[in-house]
Amino acid sequence: MAQPRLDFLGVARDEEALYRRLLRQGVGDEPDQVAAETHTETADRLVTLGLATRTHTGALRPVAPARAVEHLIDHRLDALQAELEQTARGNGIVESLQQERETAPAPRPPEEAPTVQQIEGLEAVRAVIDELTFFARTESLTTNPTGIISPESADFSRPIDLRILRRGVRMRTLMAAPALDDADTLSYLRELAAKGAEIRVSHAPLERMIICDRSAALTPLDPSDTAKGALLTREPGLVATLVTLFDRMWAMAQELPTPDDEPPTEIERRILKTLYSADKDESGARDLGISVRTYRKHVASLMTRLHATNRFQAALLARERGWF
Structure with a gap:
């Protein structure tokens, strides 16, 4: 039976051949042929794809097959997501589908589009939120003055929030203090934080708002009853304020506090393992397929939870706890 190939996951023949040789040879004394190939463009490509890492001496080390295939699948999904x-x-x-709404007004020419629009009803507001976040490219800012996210709201928000984070959009979310006492809310917030969201909790009153790319903002018509509707503004001065x-x-x-005794998430376990092998944050983040900012955020959180003074000590303490 023919050997299965990795080309369907975006791996070229020469890249796969080198990866397979690395798996056979391991990280010990490499034959000259393999050693000579570890400083080529093909080798660099393996590192980019998440099939290999470099040690502090510059030697190329293969990533475990299951983890490598996981990286490849993530890369392909991200590429497909971006393409679609x-x-x-x-x-x-x-825009074409929106025009099909029977209740929607006729679209105005861009030059006549209002800078402030009144959106009435919860469903209409949710549709606007979905549209704004779909087109967000750099930043999403959100506040939650009640501090509570119901399971229903989480189910609505999850695909939107995860879509934003997959695209690398910076997400900052402000929650009111009741979030700390609600198990469902904390669970959802930590789920987002594990994907790279930045979340803070405020003990002071919050104003409800959603801001995308610092170019559009959504605020409630009635802060005490968000179901009534919202105001959508694209006026630069108002958005800047x-x-x-x-x-x-x-x-x-x-x-957002994390209990010291809470088991690490899957991404945190993988980050702890990289603390042994990755000599730079950039290489550790690349190995895991996440941004350097997200990688450093997780490392700082883990060090705090483990009361570690350096990263190597964090890895040792985590191993003692059986975290990986």
């Missing part, structure tokens, strides 16, 4: 979203943006499918308000509230809030 780019196509959707390019052919105007969202809301961003300033958000930044002030953010500066006064505290990081």
